[in-house]
Amino acid sequence: MSKPTLLIVEDEELIRAQLKCGLRDDFTLLFAEHAREALSALKREQPALVCLDLGLLPDPECAEPGLEALDLIMKAAPQTKVVVLTGNGGRGSAVQLGAFDYHHKPIRLHDLKVALQRAAYFQAIEADVEKQRAGEAATPCEGMLGRTSAMQEIFAVVSRIARTDVTVLIQGESGTGKELLARAIHSNSSRDRRPFVAINCGAIPDTLLESELFGHEKGAYTGAHIQRKGRLELAEGGTLFLDEVGEMSALLQVKLLRFLQERAIERVGGREVLRVDARVVAATNKDLKVELQAGRFREDLYYRLSVVNLTLPPLRNRAEDIVLIANAFLQRSDKQHRRKLRFGSSALEAIIHYAWPGNIRELENAVERGVLMARTKFIEARDLGIEVKNDPDLISLREARNRAERNALVDALAKTRGNITQGARLLAVSRPKLHGLIAKYQVNARDFR
Template sequence: MAANGIDVNARANLDLVTVYEISKILSSSLDISKTLREALNVLAHHLDFRRGMIVLEEEDGETLTLHAAVGLTAVEWLGGRYHAGEGIIGRVFSSGSPIVVPDISNEPLFLNRTGSVDEPHTEPIGFVGVPIRGGNETIGVLSIDRVAGRSGGFGNDVRLLSMVANLVGQSVALRRVVSDEHERLLTQAKRVRKETRTRFKLDNVVGNSRSMQEVFSEVHQVAPSRATVLLRGESGTGKEVIARSIHELSTRKGGPFIKLNCAALSESLLESELFGHEKGSFTGATGDRKGRFELADGGTLFLDEIGDISPAFQTKLLRVLQEREFERVGGSKAIKVDVRLVCATNRNLEKMVAAGTFRADLYFRINVVSIFLPALRDRRDDIPALAKHFLDRFNRENGRQMELSPSGEDVILHCYWPGNVRELENCIERTATMAHHDAIEHSDFPCSANRCLTQVLHFMKKDDAVAPVLGHVETHPPTVGAGSSGSGGAAIASEEDSSVAVAAAAGTAEVAPSRQFGGDKPQGEKERLIWAMEQCGWVQAKAARLLNITPRQMGYALQKYNIEVRRF
């Protein structure tokens, strides 16, 4: 009994170690073929069986295919294919119960597709097959064959293989869930990409970047409704083009599309333009005249620069939007109109409301649906397509065959474009007009000769605006202090030292406040860097001299604070 007790305990310990090792293997990877093969290797080592197989069901639920095996040759592997109810393995799968065959050579149901019976042996070969379950369903079969006379009976083998089969079933089920979710996400991504290519497209609007595709999606969604739309973004981002697209995609596309720039007219003229006037209402009013609201009846009215209207006119506009009726200037008859309003602004209306310069009730009236148009520098993927669009239009209008060379495309890709799409259009047309050959090179752009008008526009001092300035931006260099490059200070080759140099240099720099930034010194190191770069037209060498540091220190500091260097 003692010997038998030791044998029982030894087998129990062996089974425990086997299950533990296999559980670690199965949880180590989602590569099901690899983990199943390694699990069978552990079983072969601990149980000393000749062959082991794991077959799993296919999608049809009737076919079983060999997924992992130990002790089979490549030719024998080809025979590992079964159907539900076919042979011993098929019956284990169909019944969901283990089957033990003490001697496979005497079992007529044993199909011998992998050649187990054909191998030379002097002792009977037994076979054990147990079902692999995934949840409440049988998804495969784990089987082994070994010499029947070794390691006692098959009861312990059935118990151990059943535990291993449960671990295998959980691993396979998890892998299938992950695989199904992966396939679902891939299908969804393909569907989204297809919708993006087919649905989210606007006529006369170039934009394949993600940010513009989001804009296109919002336009397609809001266009069929009657909601008032507020287009927001910097000047030159294409708000008028988007407004026209909203009109063309709406049910009002058969009606008129009327536009008005609110910043271009005084308050009195703006009232007359929007509401119209009666004959004799003011000097020069020789007849009745319809306003933009009347002209847009049944269609869309686009009010650009809505943030520039005066507080007094905001009250008048609010009443029209609330009542949907108005009187002409000098008239007393109420006129009702059916107009869809689309507004646009490059101003921060929230700050204006907080400051009391824009009525909160008008803000809520026009800001029903907001669509934000990204700046061109935030959608650089669209720059080559936009440039080609403008260049193709130039070629059609002028009978030319101009094209951008790689060096010319590199110029427009690295420009900061503060004027956005409008500036890009202007730059392409100007450069194409002045180029002497059909391929626009780097040297054809005005910025290559320091003649970029945009640079002058954005970095000109306010008190210099009275005189023409071209080609450079004057700065007032500070007095060189101790430790500057002018006094022989050593270059500092680390990010930490560069930040110290910026702070120290900014502290020693004596800059005329009224000429530089309105009397308020920038306090943080990053703000000082940006300020210095803006003062010097984003030329690093000039900005370094302004801060009394070396260009190398300037480069480290810009990299440390992740400041994008604007190019013109």
């Protein structure tokens, strides 16, 4: 990986020399002595980072040259992450003006380096978000973000199967995007001009669910004053989305199985057999295998439903996606509220460390809350309303890389069922390198077979 470019704006020669010596191994360095010089370097080189001394020498033309310079830099290059060096004051105003982080003088090189590396890490993620947004149209699932290999695999399967009529079972915890995925399958199919009809099997009492799904004839039961079509019939030519299918009673499971086998139904209280052409996509946040073993879900129905089985991973296992999706939500919500907000470093740390039990829906709500609660141009951790329990220490860049590397390794092994040759190919590394990674992270390839 190439080194990030860092522009140092510092008018004291001694400090410049100190920084050069301490940072040149990790960054490609540029130097400027004052705001004007900094602006032309920004334009010319577009550095990812700026380290700005707020205590620039007094300039007859402006009262506070450091803050003045920061303001100009933020306006000229809003994507750049600026870490300011401060004496005593100025920190609050610097953060208000858009500085990403600050470092108190005297300079402790190690700490400053960590702050700059963190800034570089987030700058790279934001740059990636931009790239991904530009290429968004390429994914078959509109509005569904994800670059972890598990998500890429799901997108690939959707492209392959959307235009067929196969039944799909989507599994995943609450808020992982099951409904969004079901809609994506529908809109990528040749049925997209016909209805997408959703029904939540867990939210409706059993007797009602039967008539909701299959319809009823006039007089079928007390209160059935008119004949009514069920959701299956309403989905004619289109897709029926059976949400929380694991909640269906034994009786309804039989009726659904019959429909899947014969593509025909009878309305409640009716004798006529009606042919219905609806594709079924089902979803559940239960582990249906467990339901099968406990005898609560029919095995034959399970196999009918899961011709294609897609499992959406929980957000906490999609380390690379969390910040990407959070930023996408921020851009969307910010556009509505017109606040030009960005995440401050404390918010990004919290977003990465939090376990997100409510997955993407919870993230969406937290970001929305952050946009409303932010007091400066930056959303901070407290604005998100989430409580991060594990260690509040900042993770270093190395730790962040290790976590991402381990996740990628585990994903590749899971996908190839522990096959080293295929795993190495997926990760674009040699076999010895893969063995090295397996040893480093103490992962057992056999566990994936």
